[in-house]
Amino acid sequence: MATAQSVPVDLSAALVLSPPPLGDWLVVAPVVLMIGLGALLMMVRKSVRLHGAIAVAGLAALVVVDAALLWRVSTHGPVTMVMGRWLPPFGIAFTADILGSVMALVSAIVGLAAGFFGLRDIDAAGRRYGFFPFLMLLMAGVSGAFLTGDIFNLYVWFEVLLISSFGLLILGSEPEQIEGAMKYALLNLIGTTLFLIAVGYLYAIFGTLNMADLVGRATLMSERAPLTTLTALFILAFAMKAAAFPVNFWLPASYHTPRIVVSALFGGLLTKVGIYSLLRVAIMLLPVEREQLSIAIAVSAVLTMMVGALGALAQSDTRRLVGYVVIAGIGNMMAGIAIGTPAAVSGAVLYAVHSMVTMTALYLVVGEAARLGGSWSLATLGGLYRRSPWFASASFLLMLAAAGLPPMSGLWPKVALLKAAIDIGAWWLAGAILGSAFILTLALARVLLLAYWRPRPQTRIDAPTAVVAPAADWRIILPLGGLTVLTLGFGLFPEPLLQLAQAAAEGLANPQAYIHSVFPGGAAP
Amino acid sequence: MEVLFAVLIGCFFGAAIYLMLSKHTVRILLGVALLGNGVNLLLFTTGRLVREVPPIIPAGLDTLAPGTANPLPQALILTAIVISFSFFAFLLVLTYRAYQELGTDDSDDMRLAEPRDEPLPPMGY
Numbered sequence: 001m002a003t004a005q006s007v008p009v010d011l012s013a014a015l016v017l018s019p020p021p022l023g024d025w026l027v028v029a030p031v032v033l034m035i036g037l038g039a040l041l042m043m044v045r046k047s048v049r050l051h052g053a054i055a056v057a058g059l060a061a062l063v064v065v066d067a068a069l070l071w072r073v074s075t076h077g078p079v080t081m082v083m084g085r086w087l088p089p090f091g092i093a094f095t096a097d098i099l100g101s102v103m104a105l106v107s108a109i110v111g112l113a114a115g116f117f118g119l120r121d122i123d124a125a126g127r128r129y130g131f132f133p134f135l136m137l138l139m140a141g142v143s144g145a146f147l148t149g150d151i152f153n154l155y156v157w158f159e160v161l162l163i164s165s166f167g168l169l170i171l172g173s174e175p176e177q178i179e180g181a182m183k184y185a186l187l188n189l190i191g192t193t194l195f196l197i198a199v200g201y202l203y204a205i206f207g208t209l210n211m212a213d214l215v216g217r218a219t220l221m222s223e224r225a226p227l228t229t230l231t232a233l234f235i236l237a238f239a240m241k242a243a244a245f246p247v248n249f250w251l252p253a254s255y256h257t258p259r260i261v262v263s264a265l266f267g268g269l270l271t272k273v274g275i276y277s278l279l280r281v282a283i284m285l286l287p288v289e290r291e292q293l294s295i296a297i298a299v300s301a302v303l304t305m306m307v308g309a310l311g312a313l314a315q316s317d318t319r320r321l322v323g324y325v326v327i328a329g330i331g332n333m334m335a336g337i338a339i340g341t342p343a344a345v346s347g348a349v350l351y352a353v354h355s356m357v358t359m360t361a362l363y364l365v366v367g368e369a370a371r372l373g374g375s376w377s378l379a380t381l382g383g384l385y386r387r388s389p390w391f392a393s394a395s396f397l398l399m400l401a402a403a404g405l406p407p408m409s410g411l412w413p414k415v416a417l418l419k420a421a422i423d424i425g426a427w428w429l430a431g432a433i434l435g436s437a438f439i440l441t442l443a444l445a446r447v448l449l450l451a452y453w454r455p456r457p458q459t460r461i462d463a464p465t466a467v468v469a470p471a472a473d474w475r476i477i478l479p480l481g482g483l484t485v486l487t488l489g490f491g492l493f494p495e496p497l498l499q500l501a502q503a504a505a506e507g508l509a510n511p512q513a514y515i516h517s518v519f520p521g522g523a524a525p
Numbered sequence: 526m527e528v529l530f531a532v533l534i535g536c537f538f539g540a541a542i543y544l545m546l547s548k549h550t551v552r553i554l555l556g557v558a559l560l561g562n563g564v565n566l567l568l569f570t571t572g573r574l575v576r577e578v579p580p581i582i583p584a585g586l587d588t589l590a591p592g593t594a595n596p597l598p599q600a601l602i603l604t605a606i607v608i609s610f611s612f613f614a615f616l617l618v619l620t621y622r623a624y625q626e627l628g629t630d631d632s633d634d635m636r637l638a639e640p641r642d643e644p645l646p647p648m649g650y
Contacts (some may be wrong), residue, residue, distance in 0.1 A: 152604075156604060156608070159608045162612075166619075173622070175626040178619065178622050178627070179635045180638045182632075185616055186553060196568075196605060197567060200567045200571045201567075203571045203598075204570075204572075253638060254638070257638050314645060314646075316643065316646035316647075317643070378647060379646065449650075450647060
């Protein structure tokens with residue numbers, strides 16, 4: 001031991017010696033908060049009365065922390081923090097840029113809305129089963145995926161959110177849920193394994209897993225052939241997570257089976273994590289290969305939009321209908337990635353933000369409609385407008401948003417994507433965006449017509465006509481109203497969000513600031 | 526050595542994909558387990574295989590000498606093993622419950638959540 005001490009070691013070559021500034025802790029705070037609260041809720045799992053209050057307070061704190069992080073990132077540029085003080089690329093880096101922090105903030109808002117709705121939707125049995133701990137861990141996984149700067153770490157967060165999503169999906173253990181979970185679990189597990197395979201090859205090619213380091217090395221790489229295969233593998237893996245066309249069948253098979261608040265959370269967040277990762281890898285890390293594969297992505301995007309829109313048109317189960325609306329939105333975001341210009345990428349980012357809020361709200365609407373109308377089927381729903389005009393108005397606004405009509409948030413990303421598609425002369429892509437929006441408008445208008453305007457059908461005697469639903473209380477009004485106001489706000493005052501999305505796209509196309517935040521002293525050794 | 530491992534990994538992946546193409550959930554599950562092990566071998570190989578020199582920094586130096594074994598893939602594999610093990614455990618229970626509840630292990634017969642003859646929405650009223 002004495003000989004080891006005699007060798008002077010220069011620690012500054014390996015470690016960050018100065019303590020990080022206080023503001024940097026914001027990068028890891030969302031994950032630390034959520035994992036800590038998840039553990040806390042596990043510890044008090046017997047006292048289910050506490051769960052709701054702790055979880056909602058924690059999610060509100062998460063919104064505040066993510067908002068502070070976004071503010072810091074947009075004023076000071078990307079923020080980096082490394083695990084165990086090891087200098088990147090050796091220590092696992094958490095790096096928040098504008099894209100990551102915007103997505104984290106919106107996911108926190110969606111999580112908060114789901115937490116509120118869960119207070120009402122999840123009964124004591126569901127709480128004992130662990131709804132709120134799973135919710136915390138899911139949010140930890142989602143926040144971690146958005147904020148990490150290391151691609152293997154991204155895989156780990158994928159698995160964190162996946163295992164907690166399994167727990168949420170089978171909450172209740174109905175036969176339908178087990179069947180849906182079976183398909184969801186197997187296909188998502190295969191998808192993340194594909195992602196892990198791609199990460200393995202990435203490491204074999206570059207010898208590093210830090211994203212900022214990868215960007216630097218990818219631009220210097222002269223032998224591009226393996227990278228094309230690698231990018232194709234990444235795109236397949238993330239398309240599987242995002243439910244893009246050839247690999248989308250797990251979503252309509254499973255998303256309608258759990259409690260509606262769980263569907264809302266999944267429809268809002270999980271597919272968008274796939275889109276985020278695709279943006280990160282295809283636009284930031286491997287832009288040249290994305291360019292080569294752009295036709296394949298575009299074809300998949302068009303088919304996804306069409307499958308989503310036509311599927312929505314053919315469904316009479318309202319939950320499955322919303323599932324197809326989610327898929328159609330994924331097609332739009334994929335179109336933005338296929339075009340790949342900064343304008344198109346900012347359109348995709350904008351669409352992702354819009355989709356997170358609107359899809360969650362739409363699932364909540366469907367759940368509330370089923371509570372008021374006593375059915376999930378369009379054949380038996382009816383008279384909801386008479387039942388509750390306020391709820392019907394909110395539903396109408398959200399359906400406008402989902403169809404991409406003004407004055408709601410769905411308009412602007414569609415306009416951005418259309419303009420980007422026409423700018424590069426891809427008229428067929430623009431046509432597909434418009435066509436799928438038109439079919440979606442028809443599908444959603446029919447929901448409005450049948451479930452809201454039509455008087456309640458009284459043909460069948462055994463239909464549950466005497467459903468006495470208790471009046472809506474704040475646990476329903478607050479999340480639904482909040483999300484509706486948010487989408488209306490995006491629609492009426494899009495300027496701040498447009499600027500953020502443009503800054504996010506700019507940060508992906510020219511990641512100098514991102515790299516500089518990870519390696520302040522220049523490139524990696 | 527790497528070539529040998531590549532062939533072995535190919536066999537793992539091939540067997541895994543063959544099993545996953547089956548309709549029976551137990552076979553799919555075995556395929557997933559094989560796939561997980563194939564990926565672990567892949568991660569192991571991506572760090573390049575060096576047997577002779579363990580990754581220990583000799584006295585007097587502060588970095589590894591060139592040609593030593595790569596210590597990183599082991600950390601990656603450990604993470605991947607833990608994750609795939611826990612997922613496999615979950616999936617085993619899920620498959621068993623699915624067999625109990627649904628009375629079948631044929632994924633074609635699992636149509637409870639997606640009924641075959643689901644009616645179209647009403648065309649008017």
